[in-house]
Amino acid sequence: MDSGHVVSASGVVEAPPAVIFELIADPSLQPEWDGNENLAEAPPGQRVHQRGDVFVMTLTRDGAVRENHVVEFEEGRRIAWCPSEVDEEPAGHLWRWEVEAIDADHTRVRHTYDWSALTDPNRMARARATTSESLAASITRLTALAEEEAHG
8 A cells, every 4th residue: 555655664574573563672683574675683682672762673685774663562463663774863764563363373464665754865766666565575574483483
């Protein structure tokens, strides 16, 4: 779904919500499933536990480091963060993951990119290039990892 400055995708994963959420909430695992291929690495030990946490990620394009400020958090269900340059305020875009159990073995996953509050003109072209297809690519890669972990 693309709606102006908010883009989202969703899918059903054959894995429990806890398995999926752990892959999302541990930044060191994010480069494994990033469908945008934008994330190079994140140091281990940054598992998100609450709103207000900040985790650090290195980007693939230029090796730049981003701080990600967690603005929404519900363990096992929802996490959202706003990226920023190191020691700067977030530029106004948000990445959100929502995880909802369908039954014991199936989970609906929704991934949203919201750039409606983006203020940095240097980031507009990249924001416009983020489509529901690129978000779906992350869900596809996340699905493969979660299902492998859940089913061995």
